[in-house]
Structures are given as structure tokens and as C-alpha cells.
Amino acid sequence: MTSPDALRVAYLERVAVSDEAGAIAVAADALDAGVDPEVVLLDVVAAAQREVGERWAAGEWTVVQEHVATHISERVVAAVARHAPAPPPTGSDTVAVACLDGEWHGLPARLLAEVLTRHGWRVEFLGASVPAAQLATHVHRAGPDVVAISSSLASRLPAARRMVEACRATGTPVLAGGPAFGEDGRWARAVGADGWAPDARAAAAMLAADPEGPWFTEEPADGTPVDRAAREEQAVLHARRAELVRHAAAAVRPAVDGPGDGVPDELADDLGHLVDFLAAAVFVDDPSLFDGFVRWVGSVAIPTGLRLDEVGPVLDALAAALADSPRTAALLRGAHGGLPTPVA
Numbered sequence: 001m002t003s004p005d006a007l008r009v010a011y012l013e014r015v016a017v018s019d020e021a022g023a024i025a026v027a028a029d030a031l032d033a034g035v036d037p038e039v040v041l042l043d044v045v046a047a048a049q050r051e052v053g054e055r056w057a058a059g060e061w062t063v064v065q066e067h068v069a070t071h072i073s074e075r076v077v078a079a080v081a082r083h084a085p086a087p088p089p090t091g092s093d094t095v096a097v098a099c100l101d102g103e104w105h106g107l108p109a110r111l112l113a114e115v116l117t118r119h120g121w122r123v124e125f126l127g128a129s130v131p132a133a134q135l136a137t138h139v140h141r142a143g144p145d146v147v148a149i150s151s152s153l154a155s156r157l158p159a160a161r162r163m164v165e166a167c168r169a170t171g172t173p174v175l176a177g178g179p180a181f182g183e184d185g186r187w188a189r190a191v192g193a194d195g196w197a198p199d200a201r202a203a204a205a206m207l208a209a210d211p212e213g214p215w216f217t218e219e220p221a222d223g224t225p226v227d228r229a230a231r232e233e234q235a236v237l238h239a240r241r242a243e244l245v246r247h248a249a250a251a252v253r254p255a256v257d258g259p260g261d262g263v264p265d266e267l268a269d270d271l272g273h274l275v276d277f278l279a280a281a282v283f284v285d286d287p288s289l290f291d292g293f294v295r296w297v298g299s300v301a302i303p304t305g306l307r308l309d310e311v312g313p314v315l316d317a318l319a320a321a322l323a324d325s326p327r328t329a330a331l332l333r334g335a336h337g338g339l340p341t342p343v344a
């Protein structure tokens with residue numbers, strides 16, 4: 001079997017029954033049959049992981065099944081590296097691959113690291129959730145030629161800006177990637193990155209064509225990245241996060257606001273997540289980021305702390321509490337349109 005689609009289906013079948021050895025065998029057999037290791041990594045493992053996400057969001061798979069799948073995929077990535085070792089680096093150019101601070105989706109970054117290794121780069125994989133200050137220290141000490149920052153969650157974009165600034169201080173170019181930066185990479189520009197690529201193949205091709213960057217060739221169409229008002233309103237949201245979570249929770253579940261009563265963990269998580277996406281949208285000054293988040297909340301079938309019928313009242317409560325932050329309040333009011341109509 002060598003077709004990527006058939007391999008993905010076979011791989012997911014093994015993953016679905018927690019069969020780690022079977023999943024590794026699907027990958028190893030494909031390599032033995034002459035399938036390019038990059039195809040196994042990107043068109044089988046990565047594509048399967050995205051499908052796992054869809055199954056989870058549709059309520060078909062539990063969080064535990066997703067965790068098992070991700071564990072197996074990590075083992076398969078390592079098995080591919082053992083079974084079909086990358087050729088030695090072609091030069092001394094080094095890329096450091098790091099996830100944004102607060103970003104725990106490490107596998108996408110790991111896949112990028114594997115692919116770049118196969119394209120002759122020396123790769124330092126710094127892992128998930130790298131704090132900007134730690135990245136700065138590392139870049140000073142190790143002096144990579146390029147820093148690649150990875151993120152799946154747009155809520156982490158303010159951290160991207162801090163990481164870009166840390167690298168800029170050393171003159172190291174930053175390449176950004178992952179769904180957090182938007183389908184066309186527009187938020188990579190907004191946080192000041194030097195380039196963006198949609199996937200690992202495109203990143204390898206871009207770095208081969210120009211290892212030094214900057215890769216963005218035009219100025220952002222809509223002005224300078226992250227203006228002062230955006231930073232200030234984002235900082236307000238960051239500073240008031242805990243209070244806003246309590247305020248929003250009290251608006252939809254009055255019982256949780258009494259002294260000593262805590263907001264249930266799941267509700268607090270979801271509301272914290274909402275405030276973080278709001279802050280990121282304010283930061284890059286793009287309502288479509290928050291609208292996209294609200295649409296996503298409306299589309300996931302999994303039971304969470306925040307019920308769908310509570311989202312509208314939460315947006316209203318936050319808009320009232322944030323009346324002094326005009327961009328934020330406008331974003332909250334505008335996001336109502338993206339909410340699905342409640343089923344009667």
C-alpha cells in the first residue's frame with residue numbers, strides 16, 4: 001500500500017484501537033515500499049492528527065482517544081527517523097524550532113523540525129511553550145541562523161510578538177507558522193515576523209530558496225504591526241483576566257459569584273480561553289480572529305463548561321465591563337453576528 005490516503009485510513013484504524021505497534025508498522029511498511037518519509041510524516045501522520053481533531057470536535061472521540069492518538073503519532077515520528085534516517089546536514093545553517101509561550105501543540109513543530117532536518121538543516125527542537133525570555137537567552141547563547149515559531153492557537157499571538165522582539169534584538173530572523181497565524185499568514189505580519197509558510201514543505205522550499213530572510217517581500221497592506229492602542233487594550237485584558245472570568249461567569253451562573261464560591265474549573269477554562277482570544281484579536285486589531293473563535297465555539301459538539309446559549313450573555317457582560325476599552329467593546333458587540341441561532 002503506497003497511496004497517502006489509503007495509508008492515512010490504515011493508520012487511523014490502528015490509532016483508533018490504541019495499536020501503537022500496528023501504527024508504527026503501517027509507517028515502516030510504507031517506507032519499505034518506497035514511500036517518501038516526508039509523505040509519511042505530512043500526508044499520513046499530520047493529516048491523521050487533523051482528522052483526530054475533527055473527530056474530537058464532532059464529539060466522536062474523547063479527549064483520551066485524542067491523547068492516545070497523539071502519543072502514538074509522536075512515537076511514529078521517532079520511528080520514521082530511525083527507520084529512514086535523515087541525511088547528514090548539508091552545512092552549518094541552524095534553525096531553532098520553538099512553540100509560542102503557552103502553546104502545548106508541540107507535534108506540529110516537531111513535524112516541521114523533522115522535515116527541515118531532512119532538507120539538510122541542523123535543527124534544534126526547543127519544544128512546546130517556550131517563554132520569550134528563555135528563547136532570548138538561548139538565541140544569544142546558541143546563535144541559530146533562523147528561529148521558527150509554531151502555534152496552533154491564535155490566542156497565543158501576543159506571546160509571538162514578545163518572541164519576535166527577543167529574536168530581533170539578536171538580529172535573528174523569525175519564520176512563523178501554524179494555524180494561529182491565520183490561513184494566509186496575516187497575523188505573522190501583524191506580530192512582526194519576517195516570514196510565514198503554510199506548511200512544512202513550503203517552509204523547506206522557502207528556506208532553500210533564501211536561508212536568511214526576511215521572506216515577506218511587501219509591507220503589510222494595512223499599516224504598521226500592532227499599534228500602541230492595541231497593545232494597551234490587550235494589556236488591560238491580560239491584567240483583568242481573572243476578574244473578567246469571574247464577572248462573565250456570574251452573568252450566566254449567578255450562583256457562582258457568592259463569597260468563597262469558585263467558578264467551576266471547566267467554565268473558568270472556557271471563559272479564560274475566550275478572554276485570551278479576545279485579547280489576541282484586539283492585539284492584532286482584527287475582529288475576524290475573534291469572530292472565527294466564536295464560530296468555532298458554535299461548531300464544536302463536545303460538552304464543555306460554557307454552554308452555547310451562554311456565549312451571547314457572556315459577550316454582553318464583557319462588553320459592559322470593558323466599556324473603557326473601545327476596540328475591545330466593539331469586537332465583543334460585533335461577534336454576536338457569528339453566533340449560531342439557538343435551536344428552539
Ligand code: B12
Pocket residue numbers: 042046047049050051052053054056057066067070102103104105106107108109111112148149150151152153154175176177178179196197198199200201203273293296300
Ligand atoms: C493533539 C492536539 C492537542 C494536544 C497537543 C499535544 C501535542 N504534543 O502536540 C493537547 C491535548 C495538548 C491539546 C490541547 C488543546 N487543544 Co488541541 N489539538 C490537537 C490536534 C487534535 C492535533 C494537533 C496536531 O498534531 N496537528 C497536526 C499538525 C501537523 O498540524 P498542522 O497545524 O497542520 O501543522 C503543519 C502546519 O501548521 C505547519 N507548521 C506548524 N508549525 C509551524 C511553524 C513554522 C515556522 C512553519 C513555517 C510551519 C509550521 O507545518 C505543519 C506540518 O506541515 C488539533 C487538531 C488539528 N487540526 O491540528 C487540536 C486543536 C489544534 N486543539 C484545539 C483546542 C481547542 C485545544 C485546547 C484549547 C483544548 C482545551 N479546551 O483544553 C487545548 C489548548 C492547549 C494549549 N494551550 O496549547 C483546537 C483549536 C481550535 C481553535 N479555534 O483554535 C483544534 C484545532 C481541535 C479542533 N478541531 O477544534 N490539543
